[in-house]
Amino acid sequence: MAETAPRPSNFIRQIIDKDLASGLHSSVATRFPPEPNGYLHMGHAKSICLNFGIAQDYQGTCNLRFDDTNPDKENIDYVNAIKQDVKWLGFEWAGKERYSSDYFDALYGYAVELIEKGLAYVDFSSPDEVRALRGTLTEPGQNSPYRDTTPEENLAHFEKMKAGEYKEGSCSLRAKIDMASAFMCMRDPVIYRVKFAHHHQTGDKWCIYPMYDFTHCISDAIEGITHSLCTLEFQDNRRLYDWVIENISIECTPRQYEFSRLNLEYTVLSKRRLIQLVEDKHVNGWDDPRMPTIAGIRRRGYTPASIQEFCKRIGVTKMDNMVEMSMLEACIRDELNTDAPRRMAVLDPIKVVIENYPEDKVEWIDAANHPSEEGMGTRKIAFSKTLWIEREDFREQANKKFKRLVLDKEVRLRNAYFLKANSVDKDQNGEVTTIYCTYDPDTLGKDPADGRKAKGVIHWVSATEAKPAQFMLYDRLFTEANPAAQEDFAGCINASSLVVKHGFVEPALAQSENLERFQFERTGYFCVDEESTPDKLIFNRTVELRDTWAKIGD
RNA sequence: UGGGGUAUAGCCAAGUUGGUAAGGCAGCGGGUUUUGAUCCCGCCAUUCGUAGGUUCGAGUCCUGCUACCCCAGCCA
DSSP: OOOOOOOOOOHHHHHHHHHHHHTSOSSOEEEEOOOSSSOOBHHHHHHHHHHHHHHHHTTOEEEEEEOOOOTTTOOHHHHHHHHHHHHHTTOOOSSSOEEGGGGHHHHHHHHHHHHHTTOEEEEOOOHHHHHHHTOOSSSOOOOOTTTTOOHHHHHHHHHHHHHTOSOTTTOEEEEOOOTTOSSGGGSSOEEEEEOOOOBTTTBTSOSEEEOHHHHHHHHHHHHTOSEEEEEGGGTTHHHHHHHHHHHSSOSOOOEEEEEOOOOBTTSOOOHHHHHHHHHTTSSSSTTOTTSOBHHHHHHHTOOHHHHHHHHHHHOOOSSOOOBOHHHHHHHHHHHHHHHSOEEOEESSEEEEEETTSOTTOEEEEEEESSSSOGGGOEEEEEEESEEEEEGGGEESSOOTTOOSEEBTOEEEETTSOEEEEEEEEEOTTSOEEEEEEEEEGGGTTSOOTTOOOOSOEEOEEETTTOEEEEEEEEOOSBSSSOGGGSSSGGGGBOTTSEEEEEEEEOGGGSSOOTTOEEEETTTEEEEEOTTOOSSSEEEEEEEOOOOHHHHHOO
16 A cells, blocks of 8 residues: 555656666757647547656656648647646746747758758659659659759759749658669658648748748757657558668657557547547537546546556557446546535436425534545435435335335434434326325434344435436446447447436535536536536536446346 | 567556566446435456476567568658
């Protein structure tokens, strides 16, 4: 119990340990480089925890750098949301946030250097022509007819590109590497394209924008990044990354290492699909609590610590993986089990009338906020003649495994008395509308003197003092473990991923703050939704309690 | 034989001079319990994709094979 948590160990940290031990580096510098074209999701959280976590543990630095080389798809709203999410996750980047666009002048200079060295040329082939000459996975490509243009001519053409004299798609700057390379990305990759687009950082200064492969490595070098961490699909690109660094005049030689991206069961973690969910209105925005976005999961009630813990538990490797939701859920349950105050809430109410309880009497009972943490104190709960209990907690008859209220049987009302069901009222459909009961006044805070045992314990609220509330019950967004593998992933959206219930909560919940978290005993962990008001209480169910009974069934 | 990667339990994942398979999640038994929660105790890989080889000894070394992922955007 008193053991100190072992420091995370993974292949990247081992590389860093080696680099530090060998003297290759005396300090560590990482970066988190999101493209501001969408919201951050759990996959980014993994990268954030990795990069910022390493910086923290090695007393190094981690920059936040927006990889903003494609103004067509990026905008300032995304950069603001991303900054907010990183901060909320509990991380602080070194200095001011950076932008790849901060280096556009330097990048242009390095492109000129490559041209002067005869290592880059302006190609007037159309995108289709470039593709046609690129070859295939098994056949080498062919040289572009513009490949042997002299540096002087190329310099002039590149100058004109920058000046806006060439139309979009009419030409591009390509690195001259090897059209026969087995690495497709080395077959004279385009490093600059013409794009007459307004940029959120540089405005209309540029009409040519550098490509990712050219930009990322140089940005890393400029910032003095020692270990540039990215996902597996960039493994081939590492050859180009190294080629650029080796062929331009820059001292720093950052190294790229790749780890596998996160996959979570029953959800999708690709921006393209997430955007589709939002645009096609399958969810109510980026922060819909069913979304695996940082914003969504935050609104759902997850804490920064629980997400960091999750990232620690899943580890960092190069193996393709598909993590079970239970892994994530265990993290938030662990935290909320110790931190969340207990409350009572009835999600699907049915009325109980206690026949032997005085008509207008209201008792205010002290109830512990936590079963084992006395330091969390107590709050007052109201007890009266009419109560609400959970509809599923009552049956007219049941087998012995049913540990709740049954006609002619007794249960313990949580934090209160023994209650026995005597009779019921039903409507025309045979639905029970009211349960008439009697309570044992000598069972508050103690067991009956005669040794009677209760069948079980159920939660309740006083019908006269309780506050109405809306409960948002979330379930997995998809019915398939790997929706991305489906022909049409939107086709397997879970129709009951959101179920809204209208019930009641104990009076103490009347005033609660946005995102305040509670355990509603026996029903789950909930947090106050941002749209909740004292007049209209709304609670989001973060996660259910572990429920072995549900698995056994009856 | 295009190239680049990865294979350890249902899931994630340790295992780094070869020395006799960590841990977490899930699951299964039992105990405690005024939450069918928590907590506690116990169980859960004679075996590391597969076939061989080297060795006193192999998840770790060698060889062959198989499976899966990534690469042919002027996206990142």
